[in-house]
Amino acid sequence: NAGVTQTPKFQVLKTGQSMTLQCAQDMNHNSMYWYRQDPGMGLRLIYYSASEGTTDKGEVPNGYNVSRLNKREFSLRLESAAPSQTSVYFCASSALAGVPDTQYFGPGTRLTVL
Amino acid sequence: EDKVVQSPLSLVVHEGDTVTLNCSYEVTNFRSLLWYKQEKKAPTFLFMLTSSGIEKKSGRLSSILDKKELFSILNITATQTGDSAIYLCAVERQGAQKLVFGQGTRLTINP
Numbered sequence: 295n296a297g298v299t300q301t302p303k304f305q306v307l308k309t310g311q312s313m314t315l316q317c318a319q320d321m322n323h324n325s326m327y328w329y330r331q332d333p334g335m336g337l338r339l340i341y342y343s344a345s346e347g348t349t350d351k352g353e354v355p356n357g358y359n360v361s362r363l364n365k366r367e368f369s370l371r372l373e374s375a376a377p378s379q380t381s382v383y384f385c386a387s388s389a390l391a392g393v394p395d396t397q398y399f400g401p402g403t404r405l406t407v408l
Numbered sequence: 409e410d411k412v413v414q415s416p417l418s419l420v421v422h423e424g425d426t427v428t429l430n431c432s433y434e435v436t437n438f439r440s441l442l443w444y445k446q447e448k449k450a451p452t453f454l455f456m457l458t459s460s461g462i463e464k465k466s467g468r469l470s471s472i473l474d475k476k477e478l479f480s481i482l483n484i485t486a487t488q489t490g491d492s493a494i495y496l497c498a499v500e501r502q503g504a505q506k507l508v509f510g511q512g513t514r515l516t517i518n519p
Contacts, residue, residue, distance in 0.1 A: 298450075325505060334417070336496060336509040337451070344505045352506060384450060396442060397507060399450035 296320050298400035300385050306406045307375045315370040315403050317385030325388045326368035327352075327397060328360060330381040337384065343368055375407045410435040414497050414510035422518050425487050429513045431497030432479040441480050442507065443471055444496040451496055454482070487517045
């Protein structure tokens with residue numbers, strides 16, 4: 295039972311390069327989320343998708359774009375990476391929109407931008 | 409703006425001690441508060457609290473919510489080295505479909 299999977303696990307980019315982080319869940323969940331985690335900052339929401347076909351900005355959306363490709367997959371794109379985007383990125387999903395529900399997290403992607 | 413503040417930010421204790429982690433929040437139209445444990449990788453779910461005064465328990469861990477004073481505590485009794493982790497608190501607002509996380513408490517249990 296895979297749950298939430300993320301690729302890649304690690305990535306090093308140069309300033310200005312672009313890349314896409316992939317996330318997939320096999321739990322038939324409706325909602326998906328992208329967070330970044332920096333030391334001493336907890337988890338900050340970048341973008342989320344409450345249901346297939348919708349996406350919304352979170353707390354820190356600048357410099358990122360997302361695509362909810364289908365119900366299973368939610369990708370995060372950095373068009374022109376900056377050193378300030380060095381972080382650990384987590385994808386999460388939850389089953390139900392509109393009712394209290396826990397989120398299940400992927401293993402994370404550690405991104406370094408030089 | 410919704411806000412979640414955890415304290416302490418860091419705590420070091422000896423195995424066998426009891427610890428209390430704090431989470432205070434300011435959120436409009438509160439719906440739920442969640443606790444997560446994060447070891448090396450992804451956060452894993454511990455508790456969800458929606459009603460005031462009702463304690464949730466799982467083994468040596470317990471948590472309670474006070475909706476009047478806007479805080480929650482997470483208690484861990486008879487701590488073990490495997491309890492070493494970052495503990496994250498998050499709140500959800502009615503209709504928001506997203507969580508706001510606190511900074512986390514880094515707990516270290518020394519043998």
